[in-house]
Amino acid sequence: MNNLEIWEFLLNELKEHDEAVLVVVADSSDSSPGRQGFKMVVSRTGKTIGTIGGGVLEAKIIKDAINFLEENSFSKLVTVFHDPHSTELKSGLICGGSQTIIFKKITREVLSVIEDIHFTVKTKERKLLQITANSIQLLSEFDLNKKFAFTQKDFSEEFEYLEIIGRVETAYIIGGGHVGIEVARILSFLGFYTIIIEERKNLFTLKNVDADKIVNDKFSNCGKYIDESDLSYVVIVTPKHISDKAALKSVINLNVKYIGMMGSARKIGTIFELLEKEGVERGKLKKVHSPIGLPINSETPREIAISIAAEIIKIKNLL
Numbered sequence: 405m406n407n408l409e410i411w412e413f414l415l416n417e418l419k420e421h422d423e424a425v426l427v428v429v430a431d432s433s434d435s436s437p438g439r440q441g442f443k444m445v446v447s448r449t450g451k452t453i454g455t456i457g458g459g460v461l462e463a464k465i466i467k468d469a470i471n472f473l474e475e476n477s478f479s480k481l482v483t484v485f486h487d488p489h490s491t492e493l494k495s496g497l498i499c500g501g502s503q504t505i506i507f508k509k510i511t512r513e514v515l516s517v518i519e520d521i522h523f524t525v526k527t528k529e530r531k532l533l534q535i536t537a538n539s540i541q542l543l544s545e546f547d548l549n550k551k552f553a554f555t556q557k558d559f560s561e562e563f564e565y566l567e568i569i570g571r572v573e574t575a576y577i578i579g580g581g582h583v584g585i586e587v588a589r590i591l592s593f594l595g596f597y598t599i600i601i602e603e604r605k606n607l608f609t610l611k612n613v614d615a616d617k618i619v620n621d622k623f624s625n626c627g628k629y630i631d632e633s634d635l636s637y638v639v640i641v642t643p644k645h646i647s648d649k650a651a652l653k654s655v656i657n658l659n660v661k662y663i664g665m666m667g668s669a670r671k672i673g674t675i676f677e678l679l680e681k682e683g684v685e686r687g688k689l690k691k692v693h694s695p696i697g698l699p700i701n702s703e704t705p706r707e708i709a710i711s712i713a714a715e716i717i718k719i720k721n722l723l
Contacts, residue, residue: 407443407525407569408522408525408526409454410443410444410453410454411521411522412522413453413454414426414510415515415518417445418511418512421447422511423448423509423510424446424447424510425445425469425470425508425509425510426443426444426445426506426507426508426510426540427443427444427446427454427456427465427505427506428441428442428443428456428505428508428565429441429442429456429457429504429505429506430504430565431503431504431554432501432502432503432504433501437458437461438455438456438457438503438505439457440552440554441551441567442454442455442456442457444456444462444465444466446465446466446469446470452466456503456505457503461484468482468507472509473509477509478537478538479506479507479508479509479538479561480506480507480561481504481505481506481556482505483502483503483504484502484503484505485501504554506563506565508535508540510540514540517541517542520542521533521569524570525570527570528571528597529570530568530569530570530571530572531543531544531546531570532546532548532566532567532568532569533565533568533569534564534565534566535564535565536563536564536565537561542569546566548568549634551568551573551634551635552565552567552568553565553567554566571597572595572596572635573596573635573636573720574597574598574631574633574637575588575596575597575599575637575639576599576601576629576630576637576655577599577600577601577639578601578623578626578638578640578641578642578655579601579623579642579643579647579651580600580601580607580609580610580613581607581609581641581642582705583641583666583705583708583709585600585610585613585705586705586708587639587641587713588600588613588615589613589614590706590709591713591716592614592615593614594713597616598614598616598617599617599618599619599629600617600618600619601619601621601623601626601629602618602620603620603623605620622650623642623647623650623651623654624650624651624653624654625654626651626654626655627654627655627657627658628654630655630660632658632660633659634660636660636662637662637664637716637719637720638655638658638660638662638663638664639666639696640652640655640663640666641666641696645667645671645674648665648666648667649675651665652665652675652679652692653682653684656679656688656692661719662716662720663693664692664694664696664697664712664715664716665692665693665694666694666695666696666697666708667695667696668695669695676689693719696712696715697711697715698711698715698718700714
């Protein structure tokens with residue numbers, strides 16, 4: 405279930421039934437099944453879309469959301485603990501951790517805001533969703549370099565939840581050959597905004613590629629197209645070691661979440677040695693994930709791409 409389907413559902417509920425409840429996991433810890441950013445929409449009739457973690461907790465949340473539509477307030481916060489021995493509010497789960505959940509009553513009065521959110525997610529613009537006790541809105545200008553932020557004032561009902569939506573995690577795939585296009589296909593399916601950077605013109609593999617954007621420039625210039633952010637992931641899969649070296653040198657000093665480079669241990673060692681001679685610090689080279697991907701004995705381009713995507717997911721979801 406992707407966010408676009410959730411916002412479409414909410415939009416339709418407002419047009420047909422005037423109101424619904426948006427339920428958002430604002431914060432989570434440890435092994436909580438509901439992770440920060442999980443969402444669910446609940447209609448007055450109990451129809452739902454999305455999830456906040458499933459299980460007995462979700463069933464209770466759905467009932468609470470329906471009842472919340474009868475209350476006078478437009479938002480409330482609930483923190484539940486997944487520990488049967490906790491002295492706090494228990495979720496009924498035993499997995500450990502906790503999650504703080506926002507109940508936000510959405511009415512036809514904010515229909516235009518929900519339309520804007522839906523359009524932003526659909527077109528993969530990059531904007532900031534802000535939810536507070538009194539409002540829900542989109543901000544075009546912001547300085548957040550991570551996907552989520554949540555603050556609550558002294559355990560009160562005053563809070564601010566921030567989430568970058570639309571174009572969020574971005575994969576910069578340097579090299580548009582067979583592996584590169586498979587990486588783009590899989591990461592696009594996983595919700596990444598994908599940009600392929602390729603210096604070869606009219607490359608046949610790029611004719612029908614699942615990428616949001618293709619940049620044609622020298623591999624040695626690829627760094628200038630990459631946003632420095634915890635939401636940026638760089639995948640180097642060029643056709644030869646000279647271009648791998650040029651690409652890596654262009655990005656090695658960037659502050660990004662992930663840099664991975666495809667190649668054998670011998671090739672990687674050679675590239676690292678050459679870059680050290682050119683002044684690149686050894687410590688910076690150590691942050692490069694290479695050989696790229698999880699070791700699953702992958703052989704075909706698609707299998708290699710799956711191993712790369714799996715490693716990126718692992719890095720992305722580290723707490």
